[in-house]
Amino acid sequence: MDTEYDLIVIGAGSTGENVADRAVQGGLKVVIVEDELVGGECSYWACMPSKALLRSGEALRAAEAVPGAAEAVTGDLDVAAVLKRRDAFTSSWDDTSQVGWLEGAGIDLVRGRGRITAVREVTVLDTDGQERVLRARHAVAVCTGSEATIPDIPGLRDAAPWTSRDATSVKEIPDSLVIIGGGVVGVEMATAFTDLGARVTIISRGRLLETMETIVGDAVVDRLRDRGVQVMLDTRTTSVTRGPAGVTVETDTGETVQATEVLAATGRRARTDDLGLAVVGLTDGDWLEVDDTMRVKGIDWLYGVGDVNHRVLLTHQGKYQARAAGDVIASRAHGTPVDDAPWGIHVATADHDCVPQVVFSDPEAASVGQTSDVAQQAGIRVRVVDTPLGGVAGAALLMDGYEGTARMVVDEDRGVVVGMTFVGPSVSDLLHAATVAVVGEVHLDRLWHAVPSYPTVNEVWLRLLEAYGRPQPTP
Template sequence: MTELQYDLIVLGAGPVGENVADYATKAGLKCVIVENELVGGDCSFWACIPSKALLRPPSARDAAQRVGGAREAVTGPLDVSAVLARRDYFVSDWDDSSSLPWLEGAGIDLVRGRGRLAGVRRVEVTTGNGEVVVLEARHAVAVCTGSDALIPNIPGLADVDPWTSRDATSVKDVPASLAIIGGGVVAAEMATAFVALGSEVTVIARSGLLSGLEEFAGDAVTKRLRSDGATVMHGSPVNVSRSGTGDVVIELDSGETVPASQVLVATGRTPRTKDLGLDSVGLTDGDWLSVDDSLRVQGVEGGWLYAAGDVNHRVLLTHQGKYQGRAAGTVIAARATAPETEAEPWGDLAASADSERVPSVIFSEPQVATVGLTAAAATQAGYRTRVVDYDLGAVSGAGLHADDYEGHARMVVDEDRGVALGVTFVGADVAELLHAATIAVVGEVPLSRLWHAVPAFPTMSEIWLRLLETYRFGE
């Protein structure tokens, strides 16, 4: 048994854990990361990077086909093998060796193996060869282990070996047909990808696609999927089985059946905290970890345990997890020298933007870019609001960007303060419009001041002028 001591122990070497360790190390702490899989985590190898690598080729093809003159030059189908090979390049063929020099250069140690808490500021790591390495933290332990796909308790589902998002993004052979259970981001993006790759896709979404967003977002993605040949249906699976021909057969509560070569489950996430040793510090293994704005886990005596990223269930998005990681690494280092340090809102030591000001992009066709509150959520939160809508296709820059451009923009305004609470863009390539909206929402920039932020002509950013004009003068 080997025993080592550090200032900070980080469980999980995904982008969240890397940021915690990096920021703490830059502030002078000696840090170690524990990882049982690949350094870089789900985002690099099974989520953000491979999914966007799969989605970009059909998006680029579609972009050309939307512009006269370029349209005529794009006449063939996607080269599926080339798409998959490009994906393999971006995930380094699931080899993390290229990530290791960064850790070494940053001065962060790595212990490979399965780590679990074994008491106050103590972690035991079982390595691949069975050796146990005991790590002691002088100041803190940060749990950054992420989340796993949730497999719902549908009779027969487990018996047909369903795909999760990991299987979909690492696909080697595209199935002839794919049934997707769920209606969230994974469902929308993977339906978009596999339709483009040639699968016959059926999406089974109980409440419709993207039901938590503005209604026009889900409607637009559903319309496009159907026009591309996919089936999008409402319903809840009540039984799953495998037919004599080998197909999966999904029975719905409506009595309908959906056959498919493969089924993908996209119904939510579950915390990766099972068998993490949380019971050794008074918590329950398998639970989400509740944290304050400084990412300190609540209910742990001494305040030495932190949790950042998916595992705390605040926002299950990589960029927000990295944001939390930066805050956690900074506050852990600050408290190492001044234990009573407080995390003030909107300072470096707090994750203040993890409730009403979260940006997100769904790389479906069309893209959906959102930040802040929807109209319904703002009303439910008690704000006095006004909703401003505008046809994005009517903006000069959009018409130049693509022939017959279709899109929509919505701004939700807090009437009492004259600031934007939320913005949603739907349309081709709207992802690049999002950060301006994020600055407006997070910075609570008065609309009277935004009036003087003049958008360049002719760009799609002119949508801001049209939204503000509509707010000022009406339709």
């Protein structure tokens, strides 16, 4: 194999794959370096296995809520079948097909741990202890992602806690699970393991899903409790001890929780340890600070794309960044014009205030743009409009007793939607229309002419506009 390339990509997750692919399409010679599985976190330990674990329970609940289908439900989930389906989505943690994709895309692969050892130079240590030096004519892109953190709670590390990787790759469902953390991972795993028959406790230092509108956390708490989950809010874990029968978790409220396993779901850190960042004046272990073209600030040949730059820790945003980065690296290599103005093809402008996200909880939550609090803190004159989803004909047809809420956050001075949040069954289906409205800054007067199909849940857009108020004719 060659040792000199136009671009070296460190990390073959979905972000790294997309950077490499776009650069190859732009005419560059590219190599990608990976020390684990090609496909990365999303394919094997995050998005795909977690959603596979969650989908069966969601489908069962949906059937149980529709008369005619409900009568056909004769039992609980088949746990072995759920795990088998999850394994299918991870290819049983075999990356052969992903490696084949790289080959088909014209991207070289070097297995091993890559470290930056000089300007535009990466040294790879393979599993046999052999070193190989790669040099880049134009750029190096760091796409190593993030990893779960273990909080500094007395006894927790010694108790051998699960991280998100352990939870999504589980082979046997424990009788009971205590989850420390009330974010997306904590909430989704509480939902999944409850579906799969475990007795679940979730301990959160604040409310659940704090970065989203309060209507989301409130709805999820109510539903989890209805399903038998012990939800402890505004509670700190003070110690964890593992004994022969499992773990004992102590809290600052004086409550004690006993469980078979404990999952630490309190945050993530950059996977930049031992990356050689000191060579470029940075610190291993730190997040990479980048501009909107994903170029590391102050270093004209180094890029940080995806989770590693800490802009938005979501797979779809990492892939969005990757498309911009791969294209701009190719443009700079060829000396062609760079479109780096806001909303240009070489920038990730949407990372700032237009990020869509789905939480596959029960009920599901979907949001895009700014929450009402964030918008107000940014100095926007905000109006918040809420409407129940259950009153929409499409929701009533979807299932009996449908409950949910839609929230629209309007910039009153510009007359555009800057944030949308939905919470309720299957609300992810509503999200992309909201994303288009926010990204496109579609004026409310024009949204009245975007007619929602009847009878679908999308009719909620009409209800939101009616609650906001009809446009007045121009004098």
